[in-house]
Structures are given as structure tokens and as C-alpha cells.
Amino acid sequence: MFKKILIANRGEIALRVIRTAREMGIKTVAVYSTADRDSLHVKFADEAVCIGGPKSADSYLNVPHIMAAAEITNADAIHPGYGFLAENAKFSGICNDHGIKFIGPTPEMINAMGDKITAKETMIKAGVPVVPGGEGLLQSFDHALGLAREIGYPIMMKATAGGGGKGMRLVWEESELEKAYNSAKTEAAAAFKNDGLYMEKFVEEPRHIEIQVAGDQYGTVCHLGERDCSIQRRHQKLVEESPSPFMTEELRYRMGEAAKKAAGAINYESVGTIEFLVDKHRNFYFMEMNTRIQVEHCVTEEVINYDLIKEQILIAAGQKISGKDYAPQMHAIECRINAEDPYNDFRPSPGKITVLHQPGGHGVRVDSHVYAGYVIPPYYDSMIGKLITVAQTRQEAIDTMYRALSEYVIEGVKTTIPFHLQLMKDERFISGDFNTKFLESFVLK
Numbered sequence: 164m165f166k167k168i169l170i171a172n173r174g175e176i177a178l179r180v181i182r183t184a185r186e187m188g189i190k191t192v193a194v195y196s197t198a199d200r201d202s203l204h205v206k207f208a209d210e211a212v213c214i215g216g217p218k219s220a221d222s223y224l225n226v227p228h229i230m231a232a233a234e235i236t237n238a239d240a241i242h243p244g245y246g247f248l249a250e251n252a253k254f255s256g257i258c259n260d261h262g263i264k265f266i267g268p269t270p271e272m273i274n275a276m277g278d279k280i281t282a283k284e285t286m287i288k289a290g291v292p293v294v295p296g297g298e299g300l301l302q303s304f305d306h307a308l309g310l311a312r313e314i315g316y317p318i319m320m321k322a323t324a325g326g327g328g329k330g331m332r333l334v335w336e337e338s339e340l341e342k343a344y345n346s347a348k349t350e351a352a353a354a355f356k357n358d359g360l361y362m363e364k365f366v367e368e369p370r371h372i373e374i375q376v377a378g379d380q381y382g383t384v385c386h387l388g389e390r391d392c393s394i395q396r397r398h399q400k401l402v403e404e405s406p407s408p409f410m411t412e413e414l415r416y417r418m419g420e421a422a423k424k425a426a427g428a429i430n431y432e433s434v435g436t437i438e439f440l441v442d443k444h445r446n447f448y449f450m451e452m453n454t455r456i457q458v459e460h461c462v463t464e465e466v467i468n469y470d471l472i473k474e475q476i477l478i479a480a481g482q483k484i485s486g487k488d489y490a491p492q493m494h495a496i497e498c499r500i501n502a503e504d505p506y507n508d509f510r511p512s513p514g515k516i517t518v519l520h521q522p523g524g525h526g527v528r529v530d531s532h533v534y535a536g537y538v539i540p541p542y543y544d545s546m547i548g549k550l551i552t553v554a555q556t557r558q559e560a561i562d563t564m565y566r567a568l569s570e571y572v573i574e575g576v577k578t579t580i581p582f583h584l585q586l587m588k589d590e591r592f593i594s595g596d597f598n599t600k601f602l603e604s605f606v607l608k
């Protein structure tokens with residue numbers, strides 16, 4: 164087992180990894196930017212190394228500084244958390260070249276899923292359902308025009324280097340195609356230095372349901388059930404839950420088998436997530452694979468009663484996994500608490516937390532790195548915590564969530580708490596009848 168893990172991240176996920184490492188008897192090293200001197204992950208780790216200035220490029224994305232921190236502290240593994248370097252194939256390779264185990268997949272696995280056209284081709288070969296569309300890159304506007312006629316409108320164009328919605332265009336009719344093609348290409352080139360596009364049939368009003376998977380170094384893969392992430396705003400998830408209110412035992416079986424095929428096709432090693440679009444007829448289509456631990460991993464932890472960070476560390480250390488699949492035994496919901504103003508277009512609201520009271524009690528989990536007096540720096544993600552509730556039924560988890568949100572006191576900055584309070588009383592949310600378009604028509608009172 165590893166003796167010392169360096170955590171190449173900040174905020175709640177750095178704290179989350181420190182907690183599990185401590186339970187496993189593994190020492191921890193925090194790295195931090197000058198903007199994060201007073202952060203909890205710095206205080207809670209066994210050692211801490213300052214790696215640069217406030218800008219991510221100078222610190223949490225600064226590979227030479229992170230590697231130097233690992234070397235001077237004698238860390239034998241690096242946990243990347245999510246975001247920052249978590250899906251950076253070069254970084255995964257550099258760690259392993261330096262004899263420091265990257266707690267996550269190999270560069271080959273990251274690359275296989277990083278390019279969306281390659282990923283889609285791999286999925287087709289593996290027998291995983293994908294959204295109908297053209298195979299490969301769009302070679303020219305004329306190619307796009309012909310393909311769109313074949314597929315039939317509405318269509319979507321996506322960036323092969325994309326993910327999460329950047330460089331994506333929905334096109335309802337032929338007259339809109341040229342403008343969409345050119346602007347998607349320009350956006351993709353600027354965002355990813357890769358202007359490659361591909362085309363798919365547009366799946367209307369889909370749900371976003373993802374399957375948690377785990378694979379080990381010996382070829383075993385299993386799935387750990389689903390999360391419903393349909394409550395999103397401009398591709399930012401706000402609420403996640405497990406099980407999905409749309410799930411049936413039959414659909415879970417089919418999606419679970421497909422997710423295992425997807426992970427198996429790239430010999431995936433570590434924990435990961437297969438994202439699917441699910442239409443109203445319960446047809447599902449591979450969207451992308453996240454080759455990292457995700458923000459919303461906690462809802463799965465609560466419903467299968469399993470520590471996914473521990474699983475990730477054990478797999479990286481070479482342990483075999485059982486290969487048994489898991490289905491949710493409870494119902495869990497996660498609300499993302501962001502320092503944002505939900506009454507003003509979710510604009511970031513950094514600054515000092517003057518008063519803080521975090522909820523507790525039966526069925527309540529808070530994963531957060533903030534404290535009273537903490538100053539939220541403006542340089543990073545605005546998420547300041549995750550509130551997770553777990554209960555026997557969905558309605559009880561919602562009731563516990565409403566109660567916990569009502570107890571939550573954060574003064575000094577605006578937060579998403581009022582949004583979540585209204586959502587937990589929303590009839591459509593309560594009925595479970597929602598899709599990825601739901602928040603477009605949600606009005607905060």
C-alpha cells in the first residue's frame with residue numbers, strides 16, 4: 164500500500180481524499196496556491212507545499228511544481244481529484260515515469276475517451292449503443308450538408324475534443340446549418356486548439372443518466388448503479404440523485420451491461436463514469452466517459468454504502484476488485500452549494516463567509532472545505548460544498564434535504580440554497596418527471 168499520497172487539488176475534494184487516506188493509514192501531502200494558504204486541506208494534511216500563485220496555470224495546473232512537491236516530500240502516489248489535471252493524459256504519464264503512481268487511469272485510457280470520435284468508434288465496435296449520426300470528422304461544409312440530410316433534422320454538431328457542451332450546436336433546419344458549422348468550428352479551435360466536428364441526430368428532451376463503473380488491473384469490471392444528473396443549468400449540474408426516478412430494473416440491467424462493455428473495451432482501470440442520454444422511450448445512447456472521480460460520486464457512496472475514493476486507491480495499489488455489480492439500496496440526493504446568486508443568473512459571489520452553520524442529523528452528509536471566516540477566492544470553481552441526504556425512499560430523501568437546507572446558514576456571500584429549497588418543493592421535481600430541459604422553465608421566486 165502507498166505510504167504517502169500527494170493530492171494535486173484543492174477544496175472539498177482535497178479534503179475528501181485526505182479523510183479516506185487517513186482512515187487507511189496513508190500520510191497525505193497538500194499542495195496549495197498562495198490564494199489557498201488558509202484552506203482546510205492545507206491544515207488537515209500531514210504536510211503542505213505551496214506550489215505557486217493564485218492562477219490555476221501557476222499552481223494546480225503547474226506540473227513541474229507539483230512533481231517537485233511530490234519529490235521533496237517523498238510521496239509515492241498522486242491523487243488528482245476532479246478538474247485540473249485529473250484527465251490530463253500527459254500528467255498521468257509523467258507521474259508514472261517518475262515512479263509516482265497516478266491514482267487514476269493510464270494515458271492510453273484517458274486518450275481513448277478524450278477524443279469523442281475515437282471514443283464513439285470504440286463504443287460502436289464494443290456493441291455499446293451510440294446516438295445515430297455520421298461516422299468520423301466532418302470534412303467540409305458540403306459533407307455536413309449531405310450528412311444532415313441523411314440523418315434528418317434536428318441534428319447536433321459537436322467538437323471531437325469537446326465535452327460538457329463547448330463547441331456544440333443544435334440545428335433545426337438546413338438554413339441554419341452553415342452559420343452553426345462555422346461558429347462551432349471557430350469555438351472549438353479557440354477552446355481546444357482542435358476544430359474537428361462530428362454530427363449526430365438530436366435526442367429531444369433527454370435525461371442525463373450515468374453509470375458508475377470500476378475496473379482493475381486484471382481485467383475485471385463492474386458497475387455500481389446509476390446517477391440521474393438531469394437537473395443542470397447551462398451544462399452545470401446542480402442536483403444529482405441515485406437511483407434515477409426514471410430507472411427500471413430492466414433498464415438498469417441493460418445500461419449496466421453497456422457500461423461494463425464500454426469500460427471493458429478500453430481495459431479501464433480505476434473508477435469512472437459512463438454518461439448516457441436516455442430518451443422518453445428508454446432508449447439510451449453513450450455520450451462520453453469521465454475517466455476520473457466525479458463531484459457527484461457521494462450519492463453512489465451513500466446508496467451502496469461504499470467508499471469510492473478507497474476503491475480508487477486500492478485499485479491503483481494493485482488490488483483485485485470483486486467484480487460484483489451493485490444496485491442502489493437507499494435513495495440519495497446531492498445539492499451543490501455554490502457561492503453564486505441564483506436570483507442574478509447564478510453569478511459568482513466570492514468573498515468572506517461571515518457566519519456559517521452547517522446542517523447535520525440523521526441522513527445528512529456535508530462535504531465542504533469552508534468555515535466561518537473563510538474567504539472564498541475568486542480564482543476557482545464556485546462550489547463551496549455538497550449537501551447529501553440519504554433515506555429509504557426518494558420522498559424521504561427530499562424531505563430530509565428540505566429540512567437540512569433550512570438549517571444551513573451561510574452569511575457574507577450569496578449561495579444556491581434558496582434555489583434548492585424551492586426545487587425540493589417543486590411538483591415536477593417531486594414527481595420525478597423531469598429531463599435536461601427542466602431548469603430552462605424553472606422560475607425562482
Ligand code: MV4
Binds near residue numbers: 451
Ligand atoms: C446531445 C443532446 C441531444 N442529442 N446529443 C450536452 C453536453 C454534452 N456532453 C452533450 N450534450 C448533449 N448532447 C444529442 N445527439 C443533448 C445534450 C444536452 C445535455 C446533455 C446532458 C445533460 C444536459 C444537457 C443539456 C443540454 C443538452
